Amino acid sequence: MAKPTDLNASLDERSRDIFRLIVEGYLDEGEPLGSRTLSKMLPVSLSPASVRNVMSDLEALGLIYSPHVSAGRLPTEQGLRFFVDAFMDTGEVDENERKLIESQVKRDNDSPSLDKLLTDASQMLSGLSRGAGLVLTSKREGVLKHIEFIRLEEGKALAVLVWGNGDVENRVVDIPAGTTTAQLSEAANYLNHHARDKSLGDAKRVIEERREALKTEVDTVSADLIERGLAFWSGSEAGQPAQLIVRGRSNLIERAQDQEQIDRLKLLFDELERKDEIIRMLDLTESGSGVRIFIGSENRLFSLSGSSLVVAPYRDANRHVVGAIGIIGPTRLNYARIVPVVDYTAQLIGKLIEKS
Structure with a gap:
């Protein structure tokens, strides 16, 4: 697939508008959008036939697909990646969620344990996302x-x-x-x-x-x-996690569409417990300062279950990466909302570790 910048430059304005509407419709409702519906949603007048032509071009680029004959279109995993990289505006965590995060992720005299802090953070992310909250801790640098x-x-x-x-x-x-x-x-x-x-x-x-x-x-x-x-x-064990905390597995099971997907999720949970692949993903977070997004088949760990991971590193007082925190969910995540939440939580954990 072409780089997002190259691909974005090759699309005209109406192609970008139609693609964006298809992805946003999928993230909001999980349903495919057809040409007739899209023609009514566009900011400029465009016939259903013209919309279908554009959709055909987007499909040829591997950005969208038809789940079955005569259906509307949904984004592919490559399309979701392109949308996240080229179109998505993450913004800031809103004030209400900021207060909620700070109230549930704290370290005081009543809960001095780092394990308790990380478990609370994992549980909080699970609740906010209706997915599974994940915390990965690396080897301790304490005395x-x-x-x-x-x-x-x-x-x-x-x-x-x-x-x-x-x-x-x-x-x-x-x-x-x-x-x-x-x-x-x-x-x-x-x-x-x-x-x-x-x-x-x-x-x-x-x-x-x-x-x-x-x-x-x-x-x-x-x-x-x-x-x-x-x-x-x-x-x-240097650089390898000492502990993996996952909260909210049931959220993913409840959102599974059939028994086959449930079985795939169980395989995912088994793989998570082995930690090998998730450790490699933690290594990747060290190369950047912010949030990383892994969508479906981009990573072997999530290829079978069709899940995504939004993850950010947290650091100690010396700015060393000592762990990572994130959310596992279906590919139909509200990335624009989840990304800043994960980023803010990781920064908050880092600050609390610095004070300890």
């Missing part, structure tokens, strides 16, 4: 206050990480076969002594600098657990 290891079973332990802001995170870690409770305690005590009030990255660097001393100061198994644990937490 550690306490680490504890709890033996679960042979080869597995629960690492309890307490962060400086009061959040508590549990992670299951692999441990060498035969690791004793005393060795787990020794590793935890060593980390609490040398990693307290440091980020995971800083703690890893301190331990690496003390590598020779580590071998003489603690048991070999404990030393291995310390090094591998910090490498896993601060290295292998």
Whole structure:
């Protein structure tokens, strides 16, 4: 498909008017528009026959299609992308929605947890859009206050990480076969002594600098657990989300038109839980400062379900991308309204994180 700027330049005024009316009609009502209806809606007089000629040209460009014989026209996914890139005016979040967002997404003495803040934001976006609200959190950049290891079973332990802001995170870690409770305690005590009030990255660097001393100061198994644990937490997960929050799945199910679409949505939810594709989409948000829109088959994750994602990154006090927030919905989203809502919410979350 041609670039939006090139394609827009190749359309005359009446072609743009007809295309815009078809897309806006679809986004508002979800129904195809026919030539007779369109001829009455145009700002200039144009016969239904002339409208059909224009529609035929737009169809040849891949911007619209006929859902069945003798029907009106609907935008294709390529047409929606073209509309979003070339025609859509997003504007600002209106005052009422701004107040609603701020009242539901807040961080105070009653709800200090970052997880609570992000869950509230996801739930709020779900309610505003009648879609699913999505929040993706990347690895934490906070400071550690306490680490504890709890033996679960042979080869597995629960690492309890307490962060400086009061959040508590549990992670299951692999441990060498035969690791004793005393060795787990020794590793935890060593980390609490040398990693307290440091980020995971800083703690890893301190331990690496003390590598020779580590071998003489603690048991070999404990030393291995310390090094591998910090490498896993601060290295292998770098840039990858630690948590995915999705609220409002039922909204998408309720808007599905048939059982086949419901089954496709369930596959989408399964894919989301695996996170791989959504992680790559988060990487894409880092390349820009604002909202990204993924429509249907433009992304493998949404190709089967025919869904769209409107997503924006949120940043910490150092302007590093630490997560993303967005809305999953059908391709028939009110993009002009949703885009500024997502953008404003992402900025608000960033400001709240900076203050924490």
